Amino acid sequence: MTTFAPEPRAAARAPRGAPARPGATLGRVLAAELTKLTSVPANGWLVLGTVAATAAAAYGLGIFVRPDDGRSGSWVVVSGFVLAQLGFVVLGALVGTAEHTTGTVRTTFAAVPRRLPVLAAQVVVTAAVAAVTAAAALGASWLATVPARAADAPDLDLAVPGAARTLVAFVAVGVAVALLGLGLGSLLRRPTDAIVTGVMLMFFLDAVLRANPGRFTDTVGALLPSAGRRLLEDDAAVAAMDAVTRGPELGVWGGGTVLGAWVAVLLGAAAYRLARHDVR
Template identity: 45%
Template structure:
Protein backbone atom coordinates (compact mmCIF):
# COMPACT_ATOMS: atom_id res chain seq x y z
CA UNK A 1 0.00 0.00 0.00
CA UNK A 2 1.31 3.44 -0.90
CA UNK A 3 2.42 5.65 1.96
CA UNK A 4 0.14 8.35 0.54
CA UNK A 5 -3.02 6.19 0.70
CA UNK A 6 -5.93 7.62 2.64
CA UNK A 7 -7.08 5.79 5.79
CA UNK A 8 -10.80 4.90 5.88
CA UNK A 9 -12.99 7.35 7.78
CA UNK A 10 -14.08 6.29 11.22
CA UNK A 11 -17.71 7.07 12.01
CA UNK A 12 -18.50 8.28 15.55
CA UNK A 13 -19.98 5.50 17.64
CA UNK A 14 -23.54 5.99 18.85
CA UNK A 15 -24.78 8.46 16.25
CA UNK A 16 -27.91 7.45 14.29
CA UNK A 17 -27.59 6.63 10.61
CA UNK A 18 -30.11 9.37 9.80
CA UNK A 19 -29.88 12.10 12.44
CA UNK A 20 -32.80 14.35 13.17
CA UNK A 21 -36.14 14.36 14.95
CA UNK A 22 -38.67 11.87 13.62
CA UNK A 23 -42.12 10.95 14.98
CA UNK A 24 -40.94 7.42 15.73
CA UNK A 25 -38.00 8.66 17.80
CA UNK A 26 -40.17 11.12 19.70
CA UNK A 27 -42.70 8.36 20.41
CA UNK A 28 -39.95 6.01 21.55
CA UNK A 29 -38.55 8.68 23.87
CA UNK A 30 -41.95 9.47 25.41
CA UNK A 31 -42.73 5.79 25.82
CA UNK A 32 -39.41 5.29 27.58
CA UNK A 33 -40.06 8.21 29.92
CA UNK A 34 -43.56 6.94 30.71
CA UNK A 35 -42.23 3.47 31.55
CA UNK A 36 -39.50 5.01 33.70
CA UNK A 37 -42.11 6.71 35.88
CA UNK A 38 -42.99 4.36 38.75
CA UNK A 39 -46.35 6.10 38.98
CA UNK A 40 -47.30 4.80 35.53
CA UNK A 41 -47.24 1.18 36.62
CA UNK A 42 -48.81 1.93 39.98
CA UNK A 43 -51.68 3.86 38.40
CA UNK A 44 -52.48 0.93 36.12
CA UNK A 45 -52.26 -1.60 38.96
CA UNK A 46 -54.47 0.50 41.24
CA UNK A 47 -57.09 0.95 38.50
CA UNK A 48 -57.26 -2.81 37.87
CA UNK A 49 -57.30 -3.65 41.57
CA UNK A 50 -59.99 -1.10 42.46
CA UNK A 51 -62.27 -2.28 39.65
CA UNK A 52 -61.95 -5.92 40.72
CA UNK A 53 -62.14 -5.27 44.48
CA UNK A 54 -65.34 -3.24 44.37
CA UNK A 55 -67.08 -5.74 42.08
CA UNK A 56 -66.00 -8.64 44.28
CA UNK A 57 -67.23 -6.90 47.44
CA UNK A 58 -70.63 -6.16 45.90
CA UNK A 59 -70.94 -9.75 44.62
CA UNK A 60 -70.08 -11.09 48.08
CA UNK A 61 -72.73 -8.89 49.70
CA UNK A 62 -75.31 -9.84 47.07
CA UNK A 63 -75.15 -13.47 48.23
CA UNK A 64 -76.91 -12.44 51.45
CA UNK A 65 -79.45 -10.04 49.94
CA UNK A 66 -81.99 -12.63 48.93
CA UNK A 67 -84.87 -10.18 48.55
CA UNK A 68 -83.11 -7.93 46.04
CA UNK A 69 -82.57 -8.55 42.35
CA UNK A 70 -79.20 -10.24 41.72
CA UNK A 71 -76.66 -8.08 39.88
CA UNK A 72 -75.83 -8.67 36.24
CA UNK A 73 -72.35 -9.65 35.09
CA UNK A 74 -72.21 -6.67 32.74
CA UNK A 75 -73.11 -4.27 35.51
CA UNK A 76 -70.53 -5.80 37.84
CA UNK A 77 -67.71 -5.38 35.32
CA UNK A 78 -68.29 -1.64 35.02
CA UNK A 79 -69.65 -0.98 38.50
CA UNK A 80 -66.49 0.69 39.82
CA UNK A 81 -65.92 3.01 36.86
CA UNK A 82 -66.16 6.22 38.92
CA UNK A 83 -63.29 5.03 41.12
CA UNK A 84 -61.35 3.31 38.34
CA UNK A 85 -61.20 6.47 36.25
CA UNK A 86 -59.19 8.37 38.87
CA UNK A 87 -55.91 6.36 38.63
CA UNK A 88 -56.20 6.49 34.84
CA UNK A 89 -56.57 10.27 35.02
CA UNK A 90 -53.48 10.40 37.27
CA UNK A 91 -51.55 8.40 34.68
CA UNK A 92 -52.40 10.89 31.91
CA UNK A 93 -51.55 13.96 33.99
CA UNK A 94 -48.21 12.62 35.20
CA UNK A 95 -47.02 11.54 31.77
CA UNK A 96 -47.48 15.07 30.45
CA UNK A 97 -46.70 17.18 33.53
CA UNK A 98 -44.04 15.32 35.53
CA UNK A 99 -41.15 17.01 33.67
CA UNK A 100 -42.17 20.61 34.36
CA UNK A 101 -41.39 20.94 38.10
CA UNK A 102 -37.88 19.50 37.63
CA UNK A 103 -37.11 21.57 34.53
CA UNK A 104 -36.53 18.45 32.41
CA UNK A 105 -39.12 19.76 29.95
CA UNK A 106 -36.53 22.28 28.72
CA UNK A 107 -34.31 19.46 27.50
CA UNK A 108 -37.26 17.75 25.83
CA UNK A 109 -38.28 20.85 23.89
CA UNK A 110 -34.67 21.68 23.07
CA UNK A 111 -34.47 18.28 21.35
CA UNK A 112 -37.92 18.70 19.73
CA UNK A 113 -38.30 22.45 19.02
CA UNK A 114 -41.65 22.07 17.25
CA UNK A 115 -43.12 20.67 20.49
CA UNK A 116 -46.40 19.36 19.07
CA UNK A 117 -44.85 15.96 18.21
CA UNK A 118 -44.14 15.59 21.93
CA UNK A 119 -47.81 16.17 22.78
CA UNK A 120 -48.91 13.74 20.06
CA UNK A 121 -46.49 11.09 21.34
CA UNK A 122 -47.73 11.54 24.90
CA UNK A 123 -51.35 11.19 23.76
CA UNK A 124 -50.57 7.99 21.86
CA UNK A 125 -48.53 6.55 24.74
CA UNK A 126 -51.26 7.24 27.29
CA UNK A 127 -54.04 5.99 25.00
CA UNK A 128 -52.30 2.64 24.55
CA UNK A 129 -51.66 2.41 28.31
CA UNK A 130 -55.34 3.16 28.98
CA UNK A 131 -56.53 0.49 26.53
CA UNK A 132 -54.29 -2.11 28.19
CA UNK A 133 -55.39 -1.01 31.66
CA UNK A 134 -59.09 -1.15 30.74
CA UNK A 135 -58.72 -4.59 29.16
CA UNK A 136 -56.81 -5.85 32.20
CA UNK A 137 -59.46 -4.41 34.54
CA UNK A 138 -62.24 -6.24 32.70
CA UNK A 139 -60.28 -9.50 32.57
CA UNK A 140 -59.18 -9.46 36.23
CA UNK A 141 -62.65 -8.45 37.43
CA UNK A 142 -64.19 -11.27 35.43
CA UNK A 143 -61.79 -13.75 37.02
CA UNK A 144 -62.43 -12.32 40.48
CA UNK A 145 -66.17 -12.93 40.03
CA UNK A 146 -65.76 -16.59 39.08
CA UNK A 147 -66.58 -17.91 42.58
CA UNK A 148 -69.93 -16.07 42.55
CA UNK A 149 -71.12 -16.89 39.02
CA UNK A 150 -73.09 -20.02 39.87
CA UNK A 151 -74.68 -18.63 43.02
CA UNK A 152 -75.64 -15.27 41.47
CA UNK A 153 -76.23 -16.58 37.93
CA UNK A 154 -73.66 -14.20 36.51
CA UNK A 155 -73.37 -14.62 32.76
CA UNK A 156 -72.10 -12.49 29.89
CA UNK A 157 -73.57 -12.62 26.38
CA UNK A 158 -70.94 -11.18 24.05
CA UNK A 159 -73.29 -11.57 21.08
CA UNK A 160 -75.64 -8.96 22.55
CA UNK A 161 -75.13 -5.48 20.99
CA UNK A 162 -75.75 -3.80 24.35
CA UNK A 163 -73.03 -5.90 25.97
CA UNK A 164 -70.52 -5.00 23.27
CA UNK A 165 -71.48 -1.34 23.53
CA UNK A 166 -71.01 -1.25 27.30
CA UNK A 167 -67.66 -3.06 27.23
CA UNK A 168 -66.43 -0.97 24.32
CA UNK A 169 -67.69 2.18 26.01
CA UNK A 170 -65.78 1.23 29.17
CA UNK A 171 -62.51 1.06 27.23
CA UNK A 172 -63.16 4.20 25.18
CA UNK A 173 -64.19 6.22 28.22
CA UNK A 174 -61.01 5.34 30.12
CA UNK A 175 -58.95 6.26 27.05
CA UNK A 176 -60.75 9.61 26.90
CA UNK A 177 -60.11 10.27 30.60
CA UNK A 178 -56.42 9.42 30.22
CA UNK A 179 -56.00 11.74 27.22
CA UNK A 180 -57.96 14.41 29.11
CA UNK A 181 -55.31 14.08 31.79
CA UNK A 182 -52.54 14.63 29.23
CA UNK A 183 -54.21 17.82 28.02
CA UNK A 184 -54.79 19.16 31.53
CA UNK A 185 -51.24 18.34 32.60
CA UNK A 186 -49.87 20.24 29.61
CA UNK A 187 -52.08 23.25 30.25
CA UNK A 188 -51.46 23.33 34.01
CA UNK A 189 -47.69 22.69 33.75
CA UNK A 190 -47.71 20.77 37.01
CA UNK A 191 -49.05 17.44 38.33
CA UNK A 192 -50.90 18.92 41.31
CA UNK A 193 -52.78 21.58 39.35
CA UNK A 194 -53.55 19.14 36.55
CA UNK A 195 -54.95 16.55 38.96
CA UNK A 196 -57.12 19.07 40.78
CA UNK A 197 -58.54 20.29 37.45
CA UNK A 198 -59.12 16.74 36.26
CA UNK A 199 -60.86 15.52 39.41
CA UNK A 200 -63.04 18.61 39.42
CA UNK A 201 -64.00 18.16 35.79
CA UNK A 202 -64.79 14.43 35.72
CA UNK A 203 -66.13 14.00 39.24
CA UNK A 204 -66.69 16.99 41.54
CA UNK A 205 -68.61 19.31 39.21
CA UNK A 206 -71.40 16.80 38.73
CA UNK A 207 -71.87 16.70 42.50
CA UNK A 208 -72.38 20.48 42.56
CA UNK A 209 -74.53 21.01 39.46
CA UNK A 210 -77.78 19.51 40.94
CA UNK A 211 -77.76 22.25 43.58
CA UNK A 212 -77.83 24.92 40.85
CA UNK A 213 -81.37 23.99 39.78
CA UNK A 214 -80.31 23.21 36.21
CA UNK A 215 -79.94 19.42 35.91
CA UNK A 216 -79.47 19.68 32.14
CA UNK A 217 -75.98 21.05 32.83
CA UNK A 218 -74.98 17.51 33.79
CA UNK A 219 -75.21 16.54 30.14
CA UNK A 220 -72.45 19.03 29.31
CA UNK A 221 -69.93 17.51 31.74
CA UNK A 222 -67.44 14.98 30.34
CA UNK A 223 -67.70 12.53 33.24
CA UNK A 224 -71.47 12.33 33.58
CA UNK A 225 -72.12 12.30 29.85
CA UNK A 226 -69.38 9.81 29.01
CA UNK A 227 -70.48 7.30 31.62
CA UNK A 228 -73.85 6.97 29.89
CA UNK A 229 -72.04 4.62 27.49
CA UNK A 230 -71.65 2.12 30.36
CA UNK A 231 -75.34 2.15 31.26
CA UNK A 232 -77.90 -0.29 29.95
CA UNK A 233 -80.30 1.09 27.35
CA UNK A 234 -83.02 1.52 29.98
CA UNK A 235 -80.61 2.95 32.56
CA UNK A 236 -79.17 5.50 30.11
CA UNK A 237 -82.65 6.60 29.05
CA UNK A 238 -83.70 7.01 32.70
CA UNK A 239 -80.65 9.09 33.62
CA UNK A 240 -81.07 11.29 30.55
CA UNK A 241 -84.75 11.81 31.36
CA UNK A 242 -83.92 12.82 34.93
CA UNK A 243 -81.55 15.46 33.55
CA UNK A 244 -84.16 16.58 31.03
CA UNK A 245 -82.01 15.86 27.97
CA UNK A 246 -82.27 13.48 25.05
CA UNK A 247 -78.74 12.15 25.29
CA UNK A 248 -78.01 8.61 24.06
CA UNK A 249 -75.03 6.57 25.28
CA UNK A 250 -72.92 7.25 22.18
CA UNK A 251 -73.83 10.95 22.18
CA UNK A 252 -72.74 11.08 25.80
CA UNK A 253 -69.38 9.64 24.85
CA UNK A 254 -69.29 12.22 22.06
CA UNK A 255 -69.61 14.99 24.67
CA UNK A 256 -66.55 13.58 26.42
CA UNK A 257 -64.67 13.40 23.12
CA UNK A 258 -65.55 17.05 22.43
CA UNK A 259 -64.06 18.05 25.80
CA UNK A 260 -60.92 16.06 25.05
CA UNK A 261 -60.57 17.69 21.63
CA UNK A 262 -61.07 21.20 23.00
CA UNK A 263 -58.58 20.70 25.82
CA UNK A 264 -56.00 19.15 23.47
CA UNK A 265 -56.33 22.19 21.21
CA UNK A 266 -55.84 24.45 24.24
CA UNK A 267 -52.81 22.40 25.27
CA UNK A 268 -51.32 22.66 21.77
CA UNK A 269 -51.70 26.45 21.74
CA UNK A 270 -50.25 26.72 25.25
CA UNK A 271 -47.33 24.53 24.24
CA UNK A 272 -46.50 26.54 21.14
CA UNK A 273 -46.75 29.95 22.83
CA UNK A 274 -45.04 29.21 26.14
CA UNK A 275 -41.40 29.83 26.87
CA UNK A 276 -40.81 26.34 28.25
Protein backbone atom coordinates in the same frame (compact mmCIF):
# COMPACT_ATOMS: atom_id res chain seq x y z
CA MET B 1 3.90 41.10 -11.25
CA THR B 2 2.32 37.80 -10.57
CA THR B 3 -0.54 37.63 -8.06
CA PHE B 4 -1.77 34.53 -6.38
CA ALA B 5 -5.47 33.99 -5.60
CA PRO B 6 -6.14 32.79 -2.09
CA GLU B 7 -6.79 29.09 -1.84
CA PRO B 8 -10.43 28.19 -1.15
CA ARG B 9 -11.13 27.01 2.35
CA ALA B 10 -11.45 23.34 2.72
CA ALA B 11 -15.00 22.19 3.16
CA ALA B 12 -15.86 21.03 6.62
CA ARG B 13 -15.89 17.30 6.81
CA ALA B 14 -17.49 15.01 9.32
CA PRO B 15 -15.04 12.94 11.34
CA ARG B 16 -14.28 9.68 9.66
CA GLY B 17 -16.19 6.75 11.12
CA ALA B 18 -18.81 8.95 12.83
CA PRO B 19 -22.33 7.53 12.21
CA ALA B 20 -24.92 9.79 10.67
CA ARG B 21 -27.39 10.94 13.32
CA PRO B 22 -31.00 11.23 12.17
CA GLY B 23 -33.11 14.12 13.34
CA ALA B 24 -35.99 14.06 15.79
CA THR B 25 -38.33 11.79 13.85
CA LEU B 26 -41.75 10.91 15.23
CA GLY B 27 -40.60 7.35 15.86
CA ARG B 28 -37.67 8.55 17.96
CA VAL B 29 -39.92 10.95 19.87
CA LEU B 30 -42.41 8.14 20.52
CA ALA B 31 -39.64 5.88 21.77
CA ALA B 32 -38.36 8.64 24.05
CA GLU B 33 -41.80 9.31 25.54
CA LEU B 34 -42.42 5.61 26.09
CA THR B 35 -39.05 5.31 27.83
CA LYS B 36 -39.86 8.27 30.07
CA LEU B 37 -43.17 6.72 31.10
CA THR B 38 -41.95 3.16 31.67
CA SER B 39 -38.70 4.13 33.39
CA VAL B 40 -40.53 5.67 36.37
CA PRO B 41 -41.44 2.88 38.84
CA ALA B 42 -44.36 4.89 40.23
CA ASN B 43 -46.14 4.68 36.87
CA GLY B 44 -45.97 0.89 36.95
CA TRP B 45 -47.40 0.84 40.46
CA LEU B 46 -50.13 3.21 39.31
CA VAL B 47 -51.14 0.80 36.55
CA LEU B 48 -51.14 -2.19 38.91
CA GLY B 49 -53.04 -0.22 41.55
CA THR B 50 -55.64 0.82 39.00
CA VAL B 51 -56.21 -2.78 37.92
CA ALA B 52 -56.41 -4.02 41.51
CA ALA B 53 -58.72 -1.21 42.68
CA THR B 54 -61.03 -1.74 39.71
CA ALA B 55 -61.35 -5.46 40.37
CA ALA B 56 -61.85 -4.91 44.10
CA ALA B 57 -64.58 -2.31 43.50
CA ALA B 58 -66.35 -4.57 41.00
CA TYR B 59 -66.25 -7.46 43.46
CA GLY B 60 -67.51 -5.31 46.34
CA LEU B 61 -70.38 -3.83 44.34
CA GLY B 62 -71.25 -7.13 42.70
CA ILE B 63 -71.92 -9.02 45.93
CA PHE B 64 -74.73 -6.58 46.80
CA VAL B 65 -76.56 -6.85 43.45
CA ARG B 66 -79.79 -8.84 43.41
CA PRO B 67 -81.86 -10.02 40.43
CA ASP B 68 -84.63 -7.48 41.16
CA ASP B 69 -82.26 -4.47 41.35
CA GLY B 70 -82.55 -3.77 37.62
CA ARG B 71 -78.78 -4.15 37.20
CA SER B 72 -77.39 -6.21 34.33
CA GLY B 73 -74.49 -8.61 34.34
CA SER B 74 -72.47 -6.21 32.20
CA TRP B 75 -72.93 -3.47 34.80
CA VAL B 76 -71.57 -5.81 37.48
CA VAL B 77 -68.40 -6.38 35.45
CA VAL B 78 -67.76 -2.72 34.58
CA SER B 79 -68.90 -1.25 37.92
CA GLY B 80 -65.27 -0.92 39.05
CA PHE B 81 -64.82 1.94 36.60
CA VAL B 82 -65.95 4.24 39.41
CA LEU B 83 -62.39 3.88 40.81
CA ALA B 84 -60.59 3.10 37.56
CA GLN B 85 -61.26 6.55 36.16
CA LEU B 86 -59.23 8.09 38.99
CA GLY B 87 -56.21 6.06 37.95
CA PHE B 88 -56.65 7.10 34.32
CA VAL B 89 -56.87 10.79 35.22
CA VAL B 90 -53.70 10.55 37.32
CA LEU B 91 -51.85 8.64 34.59
CA GLY B 92 -52.58 11.28 31.96
CA ALA B 93 -51.84 14.16 34.34
CA LEU B 94 -48.46 12.71 35.30
CA VAL B 95 -47.45 12.23 31.67
CA GLY B 96 -48.44 15.81 30.85
CA THR B 97 -46.69 17.42 33.82
CA ALA B 98 -43.64 15.21 34.44
CA GLU B 99 -41.06 17.24 32.55
CA HIS B 100 -42.48 20.57 33.65
CA THR B 101 -42.09 19.40 37.24
CA THR B 102 -38.50 18.19 36.87
CA GLY B 103 -37.38 21.02 34.59
CA THR B 104 -36.22 18.68 31.82
CA VAL B 105 -38.76 20.17 29.44
CA ARG B 106 -36.16 22.62 28.09
CA THR B 107 -33.86 19.76 27.15
CA THR B 108 -36.70 17.96 25.38
CA PHE B 109 -37.70 21.01 23.35
CA ALA B 110 -34.08 21.75 22.51
CA ALA B 111 -33.99 18.32 20.87
CA VAL B 112 -37.48 18.74 19.34
CA PRO B 113 -37.84 22.47 18.60
CA ARG B 114 -41.22 22.08 16.88
CA ARG B 115 -42.71 20.93 20.23
CA LEU B 116 -46.01 19.61 18.90
CA PRO B 117 -44.55 16.19 17.97
CA VAL B 118 -43.78 15.77 21.68
CA LEU B 119 -47.43 16.31 22.60
CA ALA B 120 -48.52 14.00 19.78
CA ALA B 121 -46.17 11.29 21.05
CA GLN B 122 -47.52 11.74 24.57
CA VAL B 123 -51.06 11.29 23.25
CA VAL B 124 -50.13 8.04 21.51
CA VAL B 125 -48.16 6.66 24.45
CA THR B 126 -50.81 7.64 27.02
CA ALA B 127 -53.59 6.13 24.92
CA ALA B 128 -51.66 2.87 24.45
CA VAL B 129 -50.80 2.46 28.14
CA ALA B 130 -54.35 3.41 29.18
CA ALA B 131 -55.82 0.88 26.73
CA VAL B 132 -53.62 -1.93 28.08
CA THR B 133 -54.45 -0.92 31.66
CA ALA B 134 -58.19 -0.78 30.92
CA ALA B 135 -58.15 -4.16 29.19
CA ALA B 136 -56.30 -5.71 32.13
CA ALA B 137 -58.69 -4.07 34.60
CA LEU B 138 -61.70 -5.34 32.65
CA GLY B 139 -60.32 -8.88 32.65
CA ALA B 140 -59.55 -8.69 36.37
CA SER B 141 -63.06 -7.38 37.05
CA TRP B 142 -64.61 -10.22 35.08
CA LEU B 143 -62.67 -12.75 37.16
CA ALA B 144 -63.43 -10.94 40.42
CA THR B 145 -67.18 -10.96 39.77
CA VAL B 146 -67.47 -14.63 38.82
CA PRO B 147 -68.62 -15.61 42.36
CA ALA B 148 -71.18 -12.78 42.48
CA ARG B 149 -72.57 -13.64 39.05
CA ALA B 150 -72.74 -17.32 40.01
CA ALA B 151 -74.83 -16.37 43.06
CA ASP B 152 -77.50 -13.64 43.11
CA ALA B 153 -76.04 -11.14 40.63
CA PRO B 154 -77.19 -11.42 37.00
CA ASP B 155 -74.91 -13.34 34.68
CA LEU B 156 -73.10 -11.57 31.86
CA ASP B 157 -75.31 -11.98 28.79
CA LEU B 158 -73.96 -10.36 25.63
CA ALA B 159 -77.38 -10.80 24.01
CA VAL B 160 -78.75 -8.01 26.23
CA PRO B 161 -78.88 -4.81 24.11
CA GLY B 162 -75.86 -2.69 24.91
CA ALA B 163 -74.03 -5.34 26.97
CA ALA B 164 -71.20 -5.84 24.48
CA ARG B 165 -70.93 -2.08 24.02
CA THR B 166 -70.36 -1.53 27.73
CA LEU B 167 -67.35 -3.85 27.69
CA VAL B 168 -65.78 -2.10 24.71
CA ALA B 169 -66.68 1.28 26.19
CA PHE B 170 -64.83 0.40 29.40
CA VAL B 171 -61.58 0.49 27.43
CA ALA B 172 -62.56 3.40 25.16
CA VAL B 173 -63.76 5.65 27.98
CA GLY B 174 -60.70 4.75 30.04
CA VAL B 175 -58.46 5.94 27.21
CA ALA B 176 -60.52 9.13 26.81
CA VAL B 177 -60.28 9.91 30.55
CA ALA B 178 -56.51 9.39 30.45
CA LEU B 179 -56.27 11.80 27.51
CA LEU B 180 -58.43 14.25 29.46
CA GLY B 181 -55.85 14.08 32.25
CA LEU B 182 -53.05 14.54 29.71
CA GLY B 183 -54.76 17.63 28.29
CA LEU B 184 -55.18 19.11 31.77
CA GLY B 185 -51.57 18.29 32.66
CA SER B 186 -50.13 19.76 29.48
CA LEU B 187 -52.26 22.87 29.88
CA LEU B 188 -51.87 23.51 33.62
CA ARG B 189 -48.33 22.02 33.90
CA ARG B 190 -48.65 21.22 37.60
CA PRO B 191 -49.66 17.72 38.69
CA THR B 192 -51.70 18.85 41.69
CA ASP B 193 -53.68 21.38 39.64
CA ALA B 194 -54.32 18.86 36.85
CA ILE B 195 -55.36 16.01 39.15
CA VAL B 196 -57.61 18.17 41.32
CA THR B 197 -59.30 19.66 38.25
CA GLY B 198 -59.78 16.19 36.76
CA VAL B 199 -61.31 14.88 39.98
CA MET B 200 -63.62 17.88 40.14
CA LEU B 201 -64.82 17.29 36.57
CA MET B 202 -65.17 13.51 36.78
CA PHE B 203 -66.35 13.03 40.39
CA PHE B 204 -67.22 15.99 42.58
CA LEU B 205 -69.30 18.19 40.28
CA ASP B 206 -71.21 15.21 38.92
CA ALA B 207 -72.07 14.03 42.46
CA VAL B 208 -73.18 17.49 43.57
CA LEU B 209 -75.39 18.00 40.52
CA ARG B 210 -76.97 14.56 40.84
CA ALA B 211 -77.82 15.30 44.46
CA ASN B 212 -79.69 18.45 43.37
CA PRO B 213 -81.77 17.47 40.32
CA GLY B 214 -83.39 20.21 38.27
CA ARG B 215 -83.45 21.65 34.79
CA PHE B 216 -80.29 23.73 35.28
CA THR B 217 -78.28 21.13 37.20
CA ASP B 218 -79.28 18.31 34.85
CA THR B 219 -78.27 20.42 31.85
CA VAL B 220 -74.88 21.28 33.34
CA GLY B 221 -74.34 17.66 34.36
CA ALA B 222 -75.02 16.50 30.81
CA LEU B 223 -72.24 18.78 29.56
CA LEU B 224 -69.57 17.52 31.97
CA PRO B 225 -67.01 14.94 30.79
CA SER B 226 -68.44 12.51 33.35
CA ALA B 227 -71.34 12.10 30.91
CA GLY B 228 -69.08 9.69 29.04
CA ARG B 229 -69.82 7.05 31.66
CA ARG B 230 -73.25 6.65 30.07
CA LEU B 231 -71.52 4.40 27.54
CA LEU B 232 -70.95 1.92 30.38
CA GLU B 233 -74.70 1.45 30.84
CA ASP B 234 -76.78 -0.94 28.76
CA ASP B 235 -79.56 0.36 26.53
CA ALA B 236 -82.32 -0.10 29.13
CA ALA B 237 -80.37 1.84 31.77
CA VAL B 238 -79.67 4.69 29.35
CA ALA B 239 -83.36 4.90 28.43
CA ALA B 240 -84.27 5.03 32.13
CA MET B 241 -81.78 7.85 32.73
CA ASP B 242 -83.18 9.88 29.83
CA ALA B 243 -86.75 9.30 31.06
CA VAL B 244 -86.15 11.09 34.38
CA THR B 245 -83.73 13.85 33.35
CA ARG B 246 -84.88 17.46 33.07
CA GLY B 247 -81.92 18.33 30.90
CA PRO B 248 -81.00 17.18 27.39
CA GLU B 249 -81.52 13.51 26.57
CA LEU B 250 -78.11 12.35 25.40
CA GLY B 251 -79.11 8.86 24.37
CA VAL B 252 -76.54 6.10 24.02
CA TRP B 253 -73.77 8.00 22.23
CA GLY B 254 -74.33 11.56 23.41
CA GLY B 255 -72.26 11.12 26.56
CA GLY B 256 -69.33 9.81 24.54
CA THR B 257 -69.59 12.81 22.22
CA VAL B 258 -69.45 15.19 25.20
CA LEU B 259 -66.38 13.44 26.63
CA GLY B 260 -64.67 13.42 23.23
CA ALA B 261 -65.33 17.15 22.84
CA TRP B 262 -63.74 17.85 26.22
CA VAL B 263 -60.65 15.84 25.25
CA ALA B 264 -60.34 17.60 21.88
CA VAL B 265 -60.73 21.08 23.39
CA LEU B 266 -58.23 20.47 26.20
CA LEU B 267 -55.62 18.93 23.92
CA GLY B 268 -56.15 21.74 21.41
CA ALA B 269 -55.68 24.36 24.13
CA ALA B 270 -52.57 22.55 25.37
CA ALA B 271 -51.14 22.45 21.84
CA TYR B 272 -51.80 26.18 21.37
CA ARG B 273 -50.10 27.08 24.63
CA LEU B 274 -47.19 24.79 23.83
CA ALA B 275 -46.66 26.30 20.38
CA ARG B 276 -47.28 29.98 21.26
CA HIS B 277 -45.92 30.42 24.76
CA ASP B 278 -42.61 29.85 26.49
CA VAL B 279 -41.96 26.96 28.86
CA ARG B 280 -40.76 27.31 32.40
